[in-house]
């Protein structure tokens with residue numbers, strides 16, 4: 001079986017088929033606000049593997065950033081296809097969430113039906129939103145009217161010019177920390193809970209009531225070395241959880257220092273933070289959360305990809321060959337087609353799932 005998919009529909013079909021083959025019950029939450037380009041349902045599919053009353057739960061989410069789902073989905077389908085769910089310890093269960101942002105996957109974008117970056121949406125929208133003062137200064141410098149190699153290059157040149165004046169930290173913070181003022185811009189976190197956030201929180205509340213220990217992995221792509229996993233922990237370097245994570249996965253765990261310069265943007269509204277807060281309100285289980293990125297291309301290529309994504313979203317109805325070409329380029333940035341990249345994803349993911357379940361059963 002080939003685990004990777006070329007589209008959301010194909011990915012969902014593979015996931016549902018492997019669940020059916022293994023007699024796993026799928027709970028499908030259909031997005032009432034949108035359909036796929038071919039008119040199909042956009043769903044957040046939820047599957048529980050293992051004993052219903054298990055107190056230790058491994059929660060897997062993918063596709064928080066839409067098109068990045070293709071990779072996380074492949075790791076889940078592989079795990080199920082290899083029947084790893086039959087090897088769970090008695091007190092352990094796995095909760096799989098297939099495509100937090102199906103809309104973004106179906107439309108080849110990182111954001112949802114309202115251009116919300118879901119990984120900036122998991123905060124309290126009744127409180128005053130965090131300010132991102134540099135975003136407003138940077139946005140017009142990197143904005144493009146036409147999309148082609150020259151305009152994209154110019155945009156990145158302007159980014160570096162801004163960085164040389166304001167500092168690289170402030171430039172990266174401006175574009176990646178999240179912003180709550182410009183609904184059509186990059187990194188928009190929304191001004192209310194998205195459909196995906198509401199559904200995910202409800203799922204977590206109903207399924208994890210009895211959980212005492214929860215480990216959560218949110219799969220992403222785009223940061224790190226080509227084809228290799230890059231672990232981002234929210235726990236402080238040197239803390240007990242941080243040490244535990246380093247032991248479980250026996251790999252370099254990073255705090256939010258994702259760039260070589262040791263820069264730590266203060267991300268707002270992260271999904272894993274939102275889940276932690278919700279679990280804490282629920283039954284106060286012990287929680288270990290990590291984001292696992294699979295590296296694709298260099299920083300400039302990925303900054304360019306954010307600009308491409310934003311332009312493509314603003315021009316969703318433009319059917320020109322230029323738009324089609326740029327969409328393919330964008331997908332490649334987050335989901336490389338090279339067989340070696342994909343083989344590396346699968347072999348690392350296989351090990352990561354094993355290590356996680358080993359860690360959880362001994363926790």
Ligand SMILES: [Zn+2]
Nearest residue numbers: 065068220221
């Ligand atoms: Zn991502």
